[in-house]
Amino acid sequence: EAGVTQFPSHSVIEKGQTVTLRCDPISGHDNLYWYRRVMGKEIKFLLHFVKESKQDESGMPNNRFLAERTGGTYSTLKVQPAELEDSGVYFCASSQDLNQPQHFGDGTRLSIL
Amino acid sequence: AQSVTQLDSQVPVFEEAPVELRCNYSSSVSVYLFWYVQYPNQGLQLLLKYLSGSTLVESINGFEAEFNKSQTSFHLRKPSVHISDTAEYFCAVKALGYSTLTFGKGTMLLVSP
Structure with missing residues (x-):
């Protein structure tokens, strides 16, 4: 069974540009989550999808971040325009239901110059 | 709200x-x-979990953790470490019925010969 996959693994862009991160959850997992780790800080929750619906987006930092999960399969996280403080590692996770452990991808390392 | 403290960086x-x-x-x-454990240049992997039942849980590679409700602790132990255990270890909690994982800041385990 394939795990959670994220693309790209690394992205380096300039301040003001746009970047889109992609996450493919484990097949059959309705729950999809985005987290972020900024350098030196804890891994922080961003948002949670159940199928194509946003269940909880309380962790999204501001309106420069837009997450979508059209069709309830893969998800994208767009940052537009990117700012220096957006640098960090963005993790995606998925689970079958709320009471099952979340399985994480390898993350996307985002560097804003 | 939940919080997690990992005192040792x-x-x-x-x-x-x-x-x-x-x-x-x-x-x-x-x-x-x-x-969760993050080996160098890899993503987050679930090491072990406590959901219910026995308060002592074990992983396949010799780690164990004990849930202590009175002390609100979940310390991770291994009787004999290997070089390959070098990694960053994250403790996380999730409230029942909620989606958000709350992480500690992580502890880097450095095993030397």
Whole structure:
């Protein structure tokens, strides 16, 4: 069974540009989550999808971040325009239901110059 | 709201020595508890979990953790570490019925020969 996959693994862009991160959850997992780790800080929750619906987006930092999960399969996280403080590692996770452990991808390392 | 404290940012240890990585949590509701591990240049992997039942849980590679409700702790232990255990270890909690994982800051375990 394939795990959670994220693309790209690394992205380096300039301040003001746009970047889109992609996450493919484990097949059959309705729950999809985005987290972020900024350098030196804890891994922080961003948002949670159940199928194509946003269940909880309380962790999204501001309106420069837009997450979508059209069709309830893969998800994208767009940052537009990117700012220096957006640098960090963005993790995606998925689970079958709320009471099952979340399985994480390898993350996307985002560097804003 | 939940919080997780991992007091040790780094734990250096010699190969074959025992190790304990400390984790304390705070929550006003019942929680599930997890340890995740991130090996160099890899993503987060679930190491072990406490959902219910026996308070002592074990992983396949010799780690164990004990849920102590009165002390609100979930310390991770291994009686004899290997070089390959060098990694960053994250303690996390999730309130029952909620989606958000709350992570500690992580503990880097450095095993030397």
